[in-house]
Amino acid sequence: xxxAIHHATHYEYSSELEHGVQVVCLTPAxxxxxxxxxxxxxxxxxxxxxxxxxxxxxHTYTLPPRMRKGTIRAHGLVExxxxxxxxxxxxxxxxxxxxRTTPLAEPHRRVADFAAPHLDGGPAVERLLALAAxxxxxxxxxxxxxxxxxxxxxxxxxxxxxxxxQAHVYIAACxxxxxxxxxxxxxxxxxxxxxxxxxxxxxxxxxxxxxxxVSVDVTHACLMDERHVRLAVGPDYGACPPVKGIRRGGGDExxxxxxxxxxx
Numbered sequence: 610x611x612x613a614i615h616h617a618t619h620y621e622y623s624s625e626l627e628h629g630v631q632v633v634c635l636t637p638a639x640x641x642x643x644x645x646x647x648x649x650x651x652x653x654x655x656x657x658x659x660x661x662x663x664x665x666x667x668h669t670y671t672l673p674p675r676m677r678k679g680t681i682r683a684h685g686l687v688e689x690x691x692x693x694x695x696x697x698x699x700x701x702x703x704x705x706x707x708x709r710t711t712p713l714a715e716p717h718r719r720v721a722d723f724a725a726p727h728l729d730g731g732p733a734v735e736r737l738l739a740l741a742a743x744x745x746x747x748x749x750x751x752x753x754x755x756x757x758x759x760x761x762x763x764x765x766x767x768x769x770x771x772x773x774x775q776a777h778v779y780i781a782a783c784x785x786x787x788x789x790x791x792x793x794x795x796x797x798x799x800x801x802x803x804x805x806x807x808x809x810x811x812x813x814x815x816x817x818x819x820x821x822x823v824s825v826d827v828t829h830a831c832l833m834d835e836r837h838v839r840l841a842v843g844p845d846y847g848a849c850p851p852v853k854g855i856r857r858g859g860g861d862e863x864x865x866x867x868x869x870x871x872x873x
Contacts, residue, residue, distance in 0.1 A: 623860035631854030648685030721785035
C-alpha cells in the first residue's frame with residue numbers, strides 16, 4: 610500500500626521562551642517492510658540530522674528566543690508491504706540490549722507468571738500472537754486513563770490503557786522470560802478509527818544470533834502488515850517519542866497533534 614502522511618505538532622506557550630532544544634523523531638526509514646518515497650520535516654528552527662543509538666533518524670533544533678507558538682510538521686509518501694520479519698544490520702546494537710530493564714517496561718514476577726503459558730516454549734509466532742491476545746484481554750483499550758509515564762505494571766494492574774501501555778506490558782512480559790523486545794512507534798492506517806493513526810507495537814527477537822525480529826501489533830493481536838508505517842524503535846516509549854526536549858521559560862505549554870494517513 611502507498612500512504613500520504615501528514616503529522617503536525619503545534620505548541621503554544623503562556624509566556625515567551627528564553628531558550629529551548631528539541632529532538633524530533635519523525636522520519637521513517639526504508640526497510641524490508643517499507644519504502645520511503647518522499648519525506649520532509651519542518652520546524653521553527655534549523656534542523657540538524659543525526660542517527661541515534663538505536664538507529665533512528667532524528668533531527669535536533671534550537672527554539673528561537675521569545676517564541677510563543679510554533680509547529681513541527683512531518684509529511685511524505687511511504688509504500689508498505691506485509692512483511693512482519695526484519696533482520697537488523699550487523700552494525701546495529703545487539704538484540705541483548707533490549708533485555709535490560711527500563712522505567713516504562715520493567716519486568717515483574719506477576720507479569721512473568723501471566724506470560725508463562727505463552728512464552729515457556731520459546732518465541733514462536735503462534736505463541737507471540739497468543740500472548741498479544743492475552744495482553745489485550747488483561748489491559749483493555751481505554752483512552753484517557755493512562756499517560757506517557759504510566760509503567761507496564763501500572764497498566765497491567767489497572768487493566769486499561771492504550772496501545773503504548775499494551776506494548777509496554779508485552780515488552781515486560783517478553784523480557785521477564787529472557788526474550789529481547791523493543792518498542793516500535795509509527796502510524797497505522799485505520800480509516801474508521803483515525804484515533805489509531807499514531808500507533809505503537811512491539812518487535813520481538815526470535816533469533817539473537819541472526820538478529821531476526823518478528824513485529825507484533827499487540828492492540829490488534831496481529832503481525833505487522835501493510836497498514837503499519839514504522840517510525841522509530843527503542844527500549845520503551847521514553848527512548849523514542851516523536852518530540853522531546855528541554856526549555857527555559859515559556860510558562861505553561863499547550864500541545865495539539867494532528868495526524869492524517871491516507872491510502873493513495
